[in-house]
Structure formats: C-alpha cells, structure tokens
Amino acid sequence: MSLTHRPSTGFAYLLPAIAFTAVFVLYPLLQLVYFSMTDKSLMGGGGYIGIANYVRAFNDKAFWQALRFTLLYTAFLTPLLMGLGFLLALLTMRNSPLPKLTRGIIFLPVVIGLGSSSLLWFWLFDQQVGLVNRLLVDLHIIAQPLAWFTAVGTGFMAICFSITWKVVGFAMILFVAALQSIGQEMEEAAIIDGASYWQRVWRIFIPLSRRTLLMATLISAIGSMLAFDQFYIMTGGGPRGQTFTTVYFVYQNSFVFFKLGYGAALSIILAAIILAGSTLQVWLSRRSAGS
Secondary structure: OOOOOOHHHHHHHHHHHHHHHHHHHHHHHHHHHHHHOEOOOOOOOOOEOOOHHHHHHHOOHHHHHHHHHHHHHHHHHHHHHHHHHHHHHHHHOOOOHHHHHHHHHHHHHHHOOHHHHHHHHHHHOOOOOOHHHHHHHHOOOOOOOOOHHHOHHHHHHHHHHHHHHHHHHHHHHHHHHHHHOOOHHHHHHHHHOOOOHHHHHHHHHHHHOHHHHHHHHHHHHHHHHOOOHHHHHHOOOOOOOOOOOHHHHHHHHHHHOOOHHHHHHHHHHHHHHHHHHHHHHHHHHHHHHHO
C-alpha cells in the first residue's frame, strides 16, 4: 500500500478544524471589525461611521487612564509572580514527599475560578468582618480596621495579593518542570567546582530555564492586560473610576452605556496592543536565545 496520499485527503482531515476556526474565530473577528466602524447600540440601530470610533478612543482621556492603570498593574504583578514562582519552584523542585505536598497546596488555588477567589478575598478584606483586618489589628500592624477598597493604593495591594495567591502556583509548576529537566550531572559538576547554592541558581538554573521564564512572563503579562473579574468584583472600578482596567472600560461602554460600536473599537485597539507586546517579547526571546 502506498504511504503517500492525495492532497485532497489531507484537506479532508483539516476541514473540521478549518470550519470550526472560520465559524467561531474568523467570523466573530470580522464582525467585530465591522461593528467597530459603526455607531451600533446594544438597543439596536446604528450605521457605518468609518474610523470615528478609533479617533474618539485616541482622544478619550478615560480610556488612556484605564490603559495606564492596566499597564501599571501588569508591570507590578508580572515580575512579582515570576520571582515568587521561581523561588517556590526552587523550594519544591525535589520529588520527596514534603515538596510534593507543598506543591499541591500552593497549586490548589489555581483550580478555583477567578470570580470565586475574588469574591472570597473581597470578604476576607472586608472592613467589618474580614479576617485580614482582624489579624493585622491583633498583630498590632494597624491600629484599626481598614476600608481596603475605598482607596486606590490599598485596593491595588489587596487585588495584587489575591491574584498572587490565586495564580502563583501555575508559574511554580512551570518552573518546577523546567528545573527538573536540568540534568543532575551539571549541578554535581558545579558543586565539585566549589559553586555555592546561589551561584548554581544564577549560573545554571536561571539560564537553562530562560525559555520557560519568557513563556511564563508572556502568559502572565497577557492575563494581566485582560484583567477584569477581580476589579469588577472587588473594587467596581472605584474609587472615582481610578481602578478601571482596559477590559473593564470596554465592558462598561459596551454593556452599561450600550455603545457596541465604540466598545468593539476599544477591543481591537487592546488586541493590537497585546499582539504588539507579545510579538516584541517573542522576538526578544529568540534574539537572546540566538546570542
């Protein structure tokens, strides 16, 4: 029997995937692009207006404030998750019973839904009945319970803490897999040469885990740029709209103010920013790998 097949046979195998992509990816994307050039409302109506929505977005101070806040959130949270995830991986990389148990406990919050974990931490940070305030007061760290979500600084810290608890286990597991793939003979040779533990970390573990680090950083940055649930549940965009993320701003314009056309344009701008940032990071990772 011949091992070669006609091109039509291969196309027949690909046809279900092509059809799925066309119906559930390409068509909605084209529809989004069309909506972004109209003044359609959630209540109906609207017609073609060209690039007016994009011009409006670039002149919208509220949009740029939401984008700046989202970039600040991403720039703060991503290094925190990567650094803490790598340290936890170093502590739990061995396959003895205690590190295995520790990995399981740290990874457990990852399987909890983001909405559920945000609601959980909203109550834990509550001024009246929250456990966090009670512990801080009992430890004499604060004099009286704080209203965490009435100020930008404390609300930002509370959300970053809750998200770190929620997703740091995912970064840890990625780094554990990368560290366990490093041959023990390299570490043993470094020990024989007199390298200390932290010298082995800087000279062996980090360089050989670079690809995983870059991948995890990209995933974390994209997730932070798309942040919505935690801010919607915990701060509601307050106080005075200072904790609106870009996705929250898109949601508000599309489904609260009923401006589907403008919301579509904002979505495309956000997608373009994420695509540009991801492309740059992939290019930098390939360049560093080739050097």
